[in-house]
Amino acid sequence: MYEGAVQNLIDELGRLPGVGPKSAQRIAFHLLAAETADVKRLANALVEVKDRVRFCEVCGNVSEETECRICRDPRRDSAVICVVEESKDVVAIERTREFRGRYHVLGGAISPIEGVGPDDLRIRELMTRLSDGQVTELILATDPNLEGEATATYLARLVKPMGLKVTRLASGLPVGGDLEYADEVTLGRAFEGRRNLEF
Numbered sequence: 001m002y003e004g005a006v007q008n009l010i011d012e013l014g015r016l017p018g019v020g021p022k023s024a025q026r027i028a029f030h031l032l033a034a035e036t037a038d039v040k041r042l043a044n045a046l047v048e049v050k051d052r053v054r055f056c057e058v059c060g061n062v063s064e065e066t067e068c069r070i071c072r073d074p075r076r077d078s079a080v081i082c083v084v085e086e087s088k089d090v091v092a093i094e095r096t097r098e099f100r101g102r103y104h105v106l107g108g109a110i111s112p113i114e115g116v117g118p119d120d121l122r123i124r125e126l127m128t129r130l131s132d133g134q135v136t137e138l139i140l141a142t143d144p145n146l147e148g149e150a151t152a153t154y155l156a157r158l159v160k161p162m163g164l165k166v167t168r169l170a171s172g173l174p175v176g177g178d179l180e181y182a183d184e185v186t187l188g189r190a191f192e193g194r195r196n197l198e199f
Helices: 004-014 021-033 037-053 089-094 123-130 144-160 182-194
Strands: 077-085 101-107 135-140 165-168
Touching: 004 021, 077 089, 077 123, 089 101, 089 182, 101 123, 123 144, 135 144, 144 165
Parallel strands: 077 101, 077 135, 135 165
Antiparallel strands: none
16 A cells, blocks of 8 residues: 555556556556656546547447548448447457448447446447438447347347348357457458348
8 A cells, every 4th residue: 555646546547447456556656757748648648538539429439529430431331330349349340441331339238247238338329320221231240259149139139120131240250259359350251251140
């Protein structure tokens, strides 16, 4: 235990995902040893991202404007929507340069253990987007883990009455993994080999 400001910093850093007590302490002492200008630049970047970044009104991706650059791009195919859990998954898919449609970011996955249900995700907004009849295919690109599969199954059953083509990314992605860690080739092949979900 340290005094005052140092302990407060360690405690706040420890609240970040993936940062345990030892890592928080290491980061705190790194910041203490760093140049004041470097620390101020980091602090300014944190404040700026909270002030300027919001979520796209259409798809839920991060954006500094009301619509993200993908939703504003007229060259994107509006008939195909790729559903992902988080904005970081959009970045992973965009790196493949295989997908030219649009996205819908759910903001997570169904996880009863963590108390996350369908009402906690952007599913209502997805259904609104699908209701105008312009979308012909829905690609379910949730993570290939238990929560991602549960979310994909829920969505597939929910949209089945709409008569849409519903596909899921193909194998090639490790089960239990996250899209953000997949390399471009693996993710590209998964897009090429996506399959229909039958229920």
